[in-house]
Amino acid sequence: MARRKAEIALQQEIETNEQWTALLGLKGLIVAEAYQAWCGPCKAFENIFKKIKMEQSDDLLKFAVAKADNIDALEDYRGRCEPCFLFYAGNELVSVVRGANAPVIIRTINEQLAQEHKVLKGEATRKAIIDPAIEGIRRKRAESKAQAQVQHLIKTHRPITICIIKPDLIAKNKKDEIIEKIKEKGYEIVEQRDVQFTEQMAREFYSHRKDDPHFNDLIRYMTSDVSCVLALTKEGNNEEVINNWRKDIGADVEEPKENPDSFRAQYATDKLMNAIHGSDSRESATRELAFFFPDYENQNKTKNTQRTLALIRPSAFAKHKDSIVKKIKDKGFEIAMTKTVQLTKQQAEEFYSEHKGKSFFDDLVKEMSSGQMMVLCLAKDNAIQSWRNLLGPKEKEKIKDASGTLRNEFDVEGSPINSLHGPSTPEQAQKELEAFFPIEQTVAILKPGLSPDKRAEIEKKIEQLGFIIATKKSEKLSQDIAKDIYKDANNKDYYNDLVNLMTSGETEILVLSRENAIEGWREVIGNVDPAKAKVENPNSLRALYGVDVLKNAVHGATTKEQAEHEIKLLFGDVKFDKTGHLAS
Known part of the structure; x- marks a missing residue:
């Protein structure tokens, strides 16, 4: 961009990440217009800024034009045609003005410059902000991504619920005590962060309660101090984890005698200052996960989460069903779906048609059609191979030496067939899941x-x-x-x-x-x-x-x-x- 030397001296041209970082490190108030190459900066303000600079004659006031096309921190400012002026001080955003509104921009410069002088003299505290328009875009993008993956989270990831330890408990130094009690109840903390709610964040998070007569009191309470946000998981399916956590935190207002061990019975002051938050549904948990931990899915995408089929054959079902199910859960599998069925001889022959003609086929069909059995859809990282490893060998003569496997632990004496079934390939798993859970x-x-x-x-x-x-x-x-x-x-x-x-x-x-x-x-x-x-x-x-x-x-x-x-x-x-x- 060819520009006169006077203009260059007035407005620094910022076109790289390094230049942007250096700019924000400067002392004073920085007024930076974010622009893109296809539309360029707003030339109408060059003379206005020159006049302000001359009138102020203040070395703390600096102007710049920043090319958003090349600067990662300005990615969300791309694709917009209206002028956008960002005000930075101490490497923090302190104000934003959108549009070519000269009176507002001049007033903002004067106010923020005066404020920065007070900050540097120790007479005031710098008030950093989050650009509301950009924050809204980021939240919506994260939520949209999470919603698009709702079924993936439900079916293939550990069940998640969100816990918020609210400001009054943080102020009373109760955080560590509560976290320890959460762990004692069997929850695993998979994500944790301290969050200082801004007013905008609190209003967005609690938007479903905007018609509540105490809504403004809630916003003041949630922005009064830092909160601690936890993503929790526990053995069980999504509904079980969410419901169990809701029971553990207790009702909004309850007499301690009704549930004295609940967190709210122990720590809540009243319905407003109720100590702990918990997701109330799977969709809420997904929304809240995206709100506080938008990168959670990216952190977990390298995991090879799969679904596989498990069959507890009739003889083992009659003797060991509950013990087997507990063992499956203890080994970290999520039971996504389950049903009890009884196959006819014809259905058993069709299911194991690939083994027809083998010596064990008749015994296998007889066992599979002899009574009720349990069918489960299991989810876990590398579920297919993990389930095969946990099952152990197929052959009855090898099972007795395979200690630590399910087929060894739950072998049924006198039965010529092993107790449990699992597919060996992703293709077989998908075919069998479709057969039992169409x-x-x-x-x-x-x-x-x-x-x-x-x-x-x-x-x-x-x-x-x-x-x-x-x-x-x-x-x-x-x-x-x-x-x-x-x-x-x-x-x-x-x-x-x-x-x-x-x-x-x-x-x-x-x-x-x-x-x-x-x-x-x-x-x-x-x-x-x-x-x-x-x-x-x-x-x-x-x-x-x-x-x-x-x-x-x-x-x-x-x-x-x-x-x-x-x-x-x-x-x-x-x-x-x-x-x-x-x-x-």
Whole structure:
């Protein structure tokens, strides 16, 4: 850029990372315009800055133009056409002005220059800021990335929940004491950082509570001192970890006698100063993980997390089921899905068709079709090989010498077949998972009485939990259809009231697709009684949105046969492709 020497002397040209670092290290107030080569700096301000410099005659005032194209620290300022003026002092951002607003820029220069003189004299403290527009962009980018990977986190990573030790406890030097108690309860801390909430950060983090009458008090409380943020994990699935942590921290306001060991019973002052925060759902945990630890996924991406299938054969299932499941968890596997099945002889022959003609085939088929067995989807780093190593040798004659393996520990005397099964390759694992946990469909009904906003919230949760909404419609159910859906309850005292409720207004009806969709949806909605759901699974939909047994917000099919019947009843002869979407 060819410019006159006077202009160069007035505004330093910054085009490299090294020059930018050196600029910010200078003493005084630096006014730097971030620009890009395709539009250049705002020439209208050259004369204004020259006049200010002459009037101020202050060596602490420095001007620069910084080419964002080449400077890493200014990456997020690229792609914008309006002028942007950054004010730095002591290597910290102290103000930002966007747009060619000369009066505002002149006033900001005068105010910040006067403030910096006071700071350097020891009469004031420098007030660093975070550029709100850029911080918002970074947060949204991190959250978007996390949301795109929700299913990856749910299915392949250790379950995570977020804990915040709030400012009053930090001020009382309780942090180390609380962290020690967290560890004693069996939680592992996978990430930790101290955070000083700015007002903007606190308002963004607690935006879901903006209508709370005490919202401003909450913001003042959270910005009053440093907080300590922890990402916690523990053996179990995502819901178990989140629910257990919610129980461990306790209710917002509770009498100590109800749960004297909870953190809030021990440390909370009142509902506002309630000591500890905990994620209340998987989607909240994912959002909060991205908010505080946006690089968590990058730190873990080198891990070869896989899913594999585990079968506890009928003989071992009858004798050792609970012990085997505990051992699996103790070895660091996450049980992502599970079901109990009983194969027919034909199904067993088909599953092991590759072994047909081998000497052990008949014994294998006989064992596999002899009774109930447990099927599990396991997730862990290098899960396939880890599971194979834990199983031990296949051959019965070698098992007795393989101490420390599951097949040795849980061998069933008299059975010619080993106790457990595991695939040996990723291709075999995927094939077997699809065989036992196929993409299936279930019906979700959002009952009359839910507001449009709550319906939208529920649908968002549904998708965040990995379900595909294959098709949906809104309609008022007829008496005949409502009676058909609830025909199994026709001998209940509340049957007529239930039918009347279901036909009282608009109903949202969805077909959901996912692996293990029927059982998974039942888990998500929770106990039919919202009061019991709040205790058993406080993050279930009925716990969150239900009122009573009748007005419990949502309906879900219990069995595959019921799901198929309700889909046909409500949508006719629709078909779905292998990905779970409506077939064209």
